[in-house]
Amino acid sequence: MSRRKKIVITLILILVLLPAALMGFLYYKINTIKTDNQVEGITNILLLGTDGRKNESAYRSDCMMIVTIDNTHNSIKLTSLARDTYVDIPGVGMGKLNASYFWGKDQLLFKTIKNEFGIDIEKFIQVDFEGLMDVITALGGVDVEISKKEMEAVNKSVPSTYESYDNPDKGEMKLIPGDGVQTLTGYQAISYCRIRDIDSAIYRDARQRKVIMAIASKFKSMPVSSYDDLIKTLSPCVTTNIGTIELLNMAKNSYEILQKGDSIKQGEFPIIDEVHSKGGKYKKAGWVWRYDTNSVVVLKQFIFDDVDIKNNKYLNETDKIKLNG
Secondary structure (H helix, E strand, O other), X not given: OOHHHHHHHHHHHHHHHOOOOOOHHHHHHHHHOOOXXXXXXXXXXXXXXXXXXXXXXXXXXXXXXXXXXXXXXXXXXXXXXXXXXXXXXXOOEEEEOOHHHHHHHHHHHHHHHHHHHOOOOXXXXXXXXXXXXXXXXXXXXXXXXXXXXXXXXHHHHHHHHHHHOXXXXXXXXXXXXXXXXXXXOHHHHHHHHHOOOOOOHHHHHHHHHHHHHHHHHHHHHOOHHHHHHHHHHHHHHEEEOOOHHHHHHHHHXXXXXXXXXXXXXXXXXXXOOOOOEEEEEOOOOOEEEEEEHHHHHHHHHHHHHOOOHHHOHHHHOOOOOOEXX
């Protein structure tokens, strides 16, 4: 396989991790694009998963992840931001992080993240759950390891998810037959991403990351000959403000990082340990995560300095904890 085609495939993989499939145009125009400029340092992209219904003009972001392409430390990171994090939304007041998107879409969410966590993000890729189901359906399903409790919870919601899924290729409705590693259809995978009544939203964030990683793994295992048709199918599923040339630059840098064999690092914020955060109903915000404002250093050091969250020295200190709100 040519190096150029490998770069294109790597870009597709990175965007699927986000997840995205915007590369139909890029794939066919790549030979006309100059690729001299490299993306240097650290690039943060906000992945937004939304669950808006038809005819809704305002809705909350159900999934928020920061994807970091880190050329300084040769790593790629995927960091979930808990949707119930208690934050100060500029111009709105205190509330849940995912409400930022409801009040001002991606721009207000950018401002909230910058003000709260000190991370300046300008790039985003957005996919709704309907689009994500289309991605997984086009891939022929994804392999995810699930527990018996998760399997039972998913099967309760599969019928309604299947019924609302408008895709002629969705096939007959099927329940998940058991626990362990299972090949999930599009509607099964989304049902899996949505469940949280068996544990908490933090576990749901982890399940969403598992599905994203499974999508990337499936994409990587597919023959190159299938990419043309697959990209055409996936390209309508996402919205982004990233330009074509910039996407190509990200691909080249990501390609070099992944060539080194490093796995994608995963993180979550707030730090859910009942020490640096506290979950519960608070004032008029409903159920939220109040977090230790000083623990933001853990998030920033993970993204910018490549310090593993679990090994951050700050977490051994308990005399500086200051919950927000």
